[in-house]
Amino acid sequence: MANQAVLTPQGEDFPQWYQDVVARAELAENGPVRGTMVVRPWGWAIWELMQADMDRRIKATGVQNAYFPLFIPMSFLEKEKEHVEGFKPELAVVTYAGGEKLAEPVVVRPTSETVINHLFAKWIQSHRDLPLLINQWANVVRWELRPRILLRTTEFLWQEGHTAHATYEEAQAETLQMLEVYRAFMEDTLGVAVVVGEKSERERFAGADRTYTCEGLMRDGKALQMGTSHNLGHNFARSFDIQYLDAEGQRRYVATTSWGSSTRMLGAVIMAHGDDHGLRLPPSIAPHQVVLVPLAEGEVGQAAEKIAAELVADGVRTHVDSRFHLSFGRRSVDWELRGVPVRIELGPRELERGQATLVRRDTRKKSPVPIDGVTSAARDLLDELQRNLHADSLAFRTDHTYTVTDLEEFRRRIDGGGFFRMAWCGKDECEGVLTEGTGASIRAITADEPPAPTCIVDGAPAVHDILVAKAY
Numbered sequence: 001m002a003n004q005a006v007l008t009p010q011g012e013d014f015p016q017w018y019q020d021v022v023a024r025a026e027l028a029e030n031g032p033v034r035g036t037m038v039v040r041p042w043g044w045a046i047w048e049l050m051q052a053d054m055d056r057r058i059k060a061t062g063v064q065n066a067y068f069p070l071f072i073p074m075s076f077l078e079k080e081k082e083h084v085e086g087f088k089p090e091l092a093v094v095t096y097a098g099g100e101k102l103a104e105p106v107v108v109r110p111t112s113e114t115v116i117n118h119l120f121a122k123w124i125q126s127h128r129d130l131p132l133l134i135n136q137w138a139n140v141v142r143w144e145l146r147p148r149i150l151l152r153t154t155e156f157l158w159q160e161g162h163t164a165h166a167t168y169e170e171a172q173a174e175t176l177q178m179l180e181v182y183r184a185f186m187e188d189t190l191g192v193a194v195v196v197g198e199k200s201e202r203e204r205f206a207g208a209d210r211t212y213t214c215e216g217l218m219r220d221g222k223a224l225q226m227g228t229s230h231n232l233g234h235n236f237a238r239s240f241d242i243q244y245l246d247a248e249g250q251r252r253y254v255a256t257t258s259w260g261s262s263t264r265m266l267g268a269v270i271m272a273h274g275d276d277h278g279l280r281l282p283p284s285i286a287p288h289q290v291v292l293v294p295l296a297e298g299e300v301g302q303a304a305e306k307i308a309a310e311l312v313a314d315g316v317r318t319h320v321d322s323r324f325h326l327s328f329g330r331r332s333v334d335w336e337l338r339g340v341p342v343r344i345e346l347g348p349r350e351l352e353r354g355q356a357t358l359v360r361r362d363t364r365k366k367s368p369v370p371i372d373g374v375t376s377a378a379r380d381l382l383d384e385l386q387r388n389l390h391a392d393s394l395a396f397r398t399d400h401t402y403t404v405t406d407l408e409e410f411r412r413r414i415d416g417g418g419f420f421r422m423a424w425c426g427k428d429e430c431e432g433v434l435t436e437g438t439g440a441s442i443r444a445i446t447a448d449e450p451p452a453p454t455c456i457v458d459g460a461p462a463v464h465d466i467l468v469a470k471a472y
């Protein structure tokens with residue numbers, strides 16, 4: 001089995017390992033325009049499963065899906081000053097179309113607050129129209145100067161939720177509710193342990209009052225922002241004149257939120273779970289949860305088909321690999337690379353003994369099981385794998401979270417990766433000292449008590465517990 005040379009080891013060159021996995025597991029590749037990506041069938045099947053699960057969770061909170069246009073008038077973006085300033089460097093603008101210069105430039109949506117709030121102003125008249133809870137699944141374009149496949153691409157796919165509420169407090173509650181939806185999805189479905197918290201002012205979404213985040217820790221010790229939820233307060237309501245009549249007949253501005261999660265989560269799954277043998281997929285998002293690899297055609301192949309039929313009847317996503325023109329070893333390695341959680345290997349001698357070999361992708365352990373019990377053993381293993389990948393991710397994060405009280409110690413150790421927990425006074429100048437020259441940023445202000453009484457930078461009284469890390 002010529003497996004070992006397939007991937008660059010993580011410990012040798014993590015970015016190269018990542019590129020290798022994306023290519024060899026046939027997840028995605030670069031499109032002809034720099035920064036664009038092609039999602040290949042295996043990657044797309046994973047994304048569809050993620051999308052379905054996320055969609056179900058979002059709808060369970062009462063949100064409805066809708067669709068808004070890809071093109072937005074430039075003047076809409078200019079209505080919210082901070083918003084347009086934040087997005088301007090990344091905008092793709094159409095100035096020429098249909099054979100002529102356009103009277104007004106049109107922006108390819110980088111996010112849809114402006115166009116959706118424009119419609120909210122039409123749709124909302126009375127307090128009875130509130131709350132208005134909308135989500136859209138779409139592609140967005142943010143021109144990337146340093147693209148990285150699945151993590152930072154010029155065009156990516158996502159869901160963006162947009163809601164309007166009667167009061168600021170209700171918008172805040174919605175913002176936190178969606179943060180919790182994201183957290184539960186990341187942990188329970190993706191198996192990635194995340195830290196939730198608020199962003200500092202300089203990391204906040206352009207136009208938001210408050211931004212909250214889910215931050216995962218990748219296996220190279222870098223953080224990845226996996227989903228964000230914003231309380232936009234009355235900022236967009238004022239810019240787009242979204243007012244309603246309250247129960248007393250008073251005109252009031254609504255308060256709005258927005259929240260998004262994207263194809264970047266595919267990158268998170270690769271980097272949070274992958275090992276030197278490839279991807280490790282949590283069963284919840286594995287296109288094939290179980291793959292049967294029969295050694296040969298004929299009796300063995302038929303036995304594999306029979307086991308597969310039982311698994312399918314039990315609702316397990318199952319595939320039989322009957323590419324007999326490829327060697328048995330080659331086929332097994334291929335599924336390992338693609339991260340399939342459980343393999344069942346079948347050979348003629350085993351079949352004679354009434355046995356099959358169960359291989360789990362997380363630990364790569366092989367165990368012989370009686371054919372009679374193989375379907376229930378595989379099902380049990382799927383549950384265990386789902387839990388185990390999360391436990392692995394949590395243990396990794398715990399082992400790579402360091403509490404520091406000394407600025408020099410932080411500076412010395414930051415290049416080694418991990419989350420650095422410290423006390424902060426909340427001043428922007430102190431944040432600047434933490435970020436300048438370190439390449440790190442405040443990833444989240446958590447709800448915990450500061451780990452020391454004074455700010456790590458200037459010794460002022462600490463008010464926040466923060467996690468600082470280098471990030472994608």
Ligand SMILES: [Zn+2]
Binds near residue numbers: 424425427459
């Ligand atoms: Zn300070």
